[in-house]
Amino acid sequence: MGQRGPVAKTLTVPDFAALSERVIPPPPSDLGTAGARAWASVWEGIQVQSSDALVVSQLCRLEDEASELRELISAEGAMLTRKQSTSKGEIVGEECYAHPGIRELRRIGSEQLVILKELGLSPTARARLGLAVLHAVKEADSLDLLQRKRAERLGEPVPPVAWSGGVWPDA
16 A cells, blocks of 8 residues: 555566467358458457467357348448238338337347457457557647637637647637
């Protein structure tokens, strides 16, 4: 226990030489094109181990399902129609409804997100595991320049934004 609370845990840096020598298991033979691309992409991550192969294969199979559903929805359209009829069987109109594949895509996306979190492949999961989280640096645009000039004119705090070259132009 430190003077201001518990002492922070020491993070161990992975041995990158050992990681470059790790064995990436071959993809399952039943994967389609989208699943094979996902397989290759997931194994690029440094935190995925060969013991995760079963979970990664499930993620890739879900990606194959999602790809097939996207193709089906693209071919049939996101909105489908069905005929409306009376109790006597007379057709009185048509009803539009969302393609059922859209609901399945959302379900698959939720399952994939759970797996990505388990593997530490989402920004939140990496932060929870204590791994580095990279933040994008926003390049300043003309609106940022105007906001900066206004803040300086009114004596307000200047919003922090990176400008390419590191110097604000005098435009």
